[in-house]
Amino acid sequence: MHKGLFVPLGVVAALALTACGESGASASDETGESMADALAVADGQTLTEQPAVTIPAEFHGTWGFMGDCANPIVITATEVGEGDDQPPLSKMEILDDGVVEFDRVSNPEFPEADYRFGLTVAGPDMLMMSSPGSSSLRMERCAEAPAEPLQEVAQEGGGLPRSFHGEWDMTYGYEEGGEACTGNSGNAFTIEARRLVYPFGTARLSDITRVNDREYRMSALFVSDEGVEGTPTVTTYTLSSDGQQLTESFEDGEPFVYIRC
Structure with a gap:
């Protein structure tokens, strides 16, 4: 991995100013015309002067500088900043896994301008854009669509999925002489599809709603x-990734943590 990749300022500055809605140095009508001229020249270049660019899929998407997605940068298979008024890409070089360097068609108005820039995958949903003579800029992936609304459980028989079923007990707060998962802790209970079974009663579950594969929200009436009969309580159960720990959360108050017996 090329950790020290620095590839020049031209495009990075232009993209950053566009994405953040800043004006930077004033852009005259002549500059705009020059850019249009450059694009026109690019359209007439041969395939040898403009080799095909196919950007790896891990870079595709909508990105915001420093997480600001008000004016995002769109990366597709063939362009970085699709729809922006800038010269098209002229080449791409893959330097390492998750590290690519680009160059753009030169602007005849500014023949000495260096349009090279690089992108590096810095983590899940994060890129770093760099260019010569400037600091790297962090880009974060923008949400492609709003989060899906909570879905009512739709499965065989309804209720909580089998991954939650079974006996659970706390690892603390036992009655005197009690021990977890021995039947004498005073805190153990059993989860079934549509009810919770305690040593002193049961809680009927309704409005069972899936938050994600390991988290469900429901109303419990003890x-x-x-x-x-008690008062209905909104309860959320979150299962650990290994399925051996369960967190019980409420709208108010501290959560309780249980282990699988």
């Missing part, structure tokens, strides 16, 4: 063994 009824004691004596038939005393």
Whole structure:
């Protein structure tokens, strides 16, 4: 991996100013015309002067400088900053996994301008853009679409999925002499598809809603063994990645953590 990749300022500055909505140095009508001339020249260049560019898929998407997605940069298979008023890409070189360097068609008005710039995958949903003589700029992936709304559970028999089923117990707060998962801790309970079973009663589950594969939200109505009915409580269960730990959260108050017995 080329950690020290620095590729020049021209395009980075232009893209950053565009993305952040800043004006920077004033752009005259002549500059705009020069850019249009450059684009016109680019259209007439031969394939040998403008080899095909295919940008790796990991760079594709909509990106915002420093996470600002008000004026994002769009990266496609053939362009960085699609739709921006800038010369098209003339070449791309893959320097390493997740590291690419680009150049653009030169602007005849500014023949000495260096349009080279580089992109590096810096982490999940993050790129670094760099150019010679300037600091690297962080780019974060913008949300392509709003998050999906919570979905009512739709599965065989309904209710919580089998990954949540079974006996659970706390690792603390036992009654005197109690021990986790021995039946005498005083905190153990069993999760079924549509109810929670306690040593002293049951809780009926309704409005079971999937947040993601390991998190479900529901309404629980507890009824004691004596038939005393409590108040419905909105509860969220979050399963650990290994399925051995369960976090029980409420709208108010601290969460409880359980282990699988």
